[in-house]
Amino acid sequence: MTRRETVAFQRRLQRAKFEQQVTLEEFDFTASSKLPAAQIRDLGALRWLHAGESVILFGPVGVGKTHIAQALGHLAVRQGAHVRFAKTSRILAELAGGHADRTWEKRIRELVRPDVLILDDFAMRQLSAAQADDLYELVSERQGRSLIITSNRAPSDWYPLFPNPVVAESLLDRLINTSHQIIMNGPSYRPNKRPKNPTDKPAKPSVK
Template sequence: MEEFDFHASPKLPAAQIRDLAALRWLHAGESVILYGPVGVGKSHVAQALGHLAIRHGADVRFAKTSRVLADLAGGHADGTWGRRLRELAKPAVLILDDFGMRELTARQADDLYELISERAGHSLVLTSNRSPVDWYPLFPNPVVAESLLDRLINTSHQVFINGPSYRPNKRPRSVDSDRKEPTE
């Protein structure tokens, strides 16, 4: 959190982010949803919150949502799904990065439902390029979508992070661009 540039954009919700850094959400078993355009620092804030939680003694796991879904799918294939689900349910904080990137299969939606249900009372931190209201169409079964998203959205702190992408500032500079062209 110490490295986050709160001055990068006047649109950043600095007060909300600093409030999350107090970790009251963690102690209450609540979740955090960080959403907004690409490159604005959602993953950075999620990781920073995870680091703060670790400093306060919490067990934290960070993963891309697609990798968690692939891991659970592997559990269906080899009969270890229950064990894999319990492992994901253990940490005090589970950070799912890039949530809602694409439409889900029925199996993925069911797996997410089971994961969210299993983690009741434990904190989640989600990052997404989509607003939570735009997640519903990603689920093939509206009943599963409503049940899962009601549990998730209504028990979370939602923070819209907006502004320009940080990534152009991180672009490597070539040696040639540092040289001045000779003038005649």
Template sequence: MRDLAALSWLHSGESVILFGPVGVGKTHVAQALGHLAIGQGAHVRFAKTSRILAELAGGHADRTWDRRMREIIRPDLLILDDFAMRQLTAQQADDLYELVSERQGRLVIITSNRAPSDWYPLFPNPVVAESLLDRLINASHQVIMNGPSYRPNKRPKNPTDKPPAK
């Protein structure tokens, strides 16, 4: 984590993949890295992957896909949160391929609950999957984040609960 916080990946044009179980802080770390990058003058965009795909789908519907894609690829750093959450449609896979291809050489941080090796079956076309994931995975630092979920600790306390026995 210290190496990531030093931002050497940012200055050398290398992307980051953060993956691990639910609730370990992947999104928190990705956002913190984005804030550090902003401090270095980078233009950063954070979005859930599903929102980016919905935005591009809207562009297909209203014929603004090119404009929307230009807006998405514009930032120096794009943070795609919750990548590979579910099976992709052929159109979504094609849109992701175009996005990653257009951003070639530009930074991406990806958070995922799945290991990159588990992403392939989510794509309906294995050729698209191989091409897209080869670009992402082989040009990125991969950080597995393990541990228990922090979310149970944030659960509101019930005032009728008895304090734990000592």
């Protein structure tokens, strides 16, 4: 039984296509006093997943949004959920390719199937009408299934990126009103992850 569960876990982990295998336990919440540590740890209970709700993580570049998104996805995989991680631009490119080769229906079904779909770097740039329509269809089809979205922009700043305000209002109202919104602020988390040079010597204290 244990071996079978381990194999199934590894298979789900592989299908998730995470950029990195990271966990909440590995995240340095002391990197910034502005990080909402209690809110993020509460998300680790996965009540949002069992309720079919979504999570939006937004804030400046480098504060650890993608780490937290993948860590929550990893937790979901450990509890038996099927997860898919992808950059939003890659998802839009996949759907655009589906229009070209008439496999759009198949491709969107594959994106609707996972219990959790993680859209990284959402709302990075202006959307075309076709991209906005594809996002609308994806979010609509996934109603009742969880999304995790990371963005450098606040949700209130997403509306102007859609060429059709009616599509924007319908999509974003549905998405934003069924999600937990977490503002991640503070200095960049990335210097903490920078590889250390073994030849570097610790700085000597200055003499006053």
